[in-house]
Amino acid sequence: MKKIFFSLILTSLLLAACGANMPNEVAAKDFWARSGMKDGNSAAYMMLQNGTDADDELIGASSDVAQAVELHLSQMKADGTMEMIQQQLISLPAGKMTELKPGSYHVMLIGLTRDLKAGDEISLTLKFKNRADLSLTIPVKDAEGMGGGGMEGHMP
Numbered sequence: 001m002k003k004i005f006f007s008l009i010l011t012s013l014l015l016a017a018c019g020a021n022m023p024n025e026v027a028a029k030d031f032w033a034r035s036g037m038k039d040g041n042s043a044a045y046m047m048l049q050n051g052t053d054a055d056d057e058l059i060g061a062s063s064d065v066a067q068a069v070e071l072h073l074s075q076m077k078a079d080g081t082m083e084m085i086q087q088q089l090i091s092l093p094a095g096k097m098t099e100l101k102p103g104s105y106h107v108m109l110i111g112l113t114r115d116l117k118a119g120d121e122i123s124l125t126l127k128f129k130n131r132a133d134l135s136l137t138i139p140v141k142d143a144e145g146m147g148g149g150g151m152e153g154h155m156p
Ligand SMILES: [Cu+2]
Pocket: 043, 072, 073, 084, 106, 107, 108
């Protein structure tokens, strides 16, 4: 009985701690960029947590490693091939996590100005509709083996 009581207290302490740490901002985590060759393309992926109670939008991004940076959505066409469609914005609903990942939304890096190799880091600045720019230093990873459970090695 005592044990159960103790774990209940612990649970409520943990919940309280999570509530207190809830950032009142849009935060990026689990970000990475796909390796690529100079003059080729790459893409950056991440989780964007809108910790505010107001909707926001990702409206663009910039980086010095690419000639152009666009917001894209990959989707399956009727014939089974994938296509990428440029997006004017990616919605970030209030209080929700929005995932940019292979096969879905991503930040497309077009015309790389240099090789991006696993272990490199690139700078990427995200632009939002309702808040200041967010500058990230993003690790480069090889895309091979990144499909499906590839992000696991990176989780705590
Ligand atoms: Cu793309």
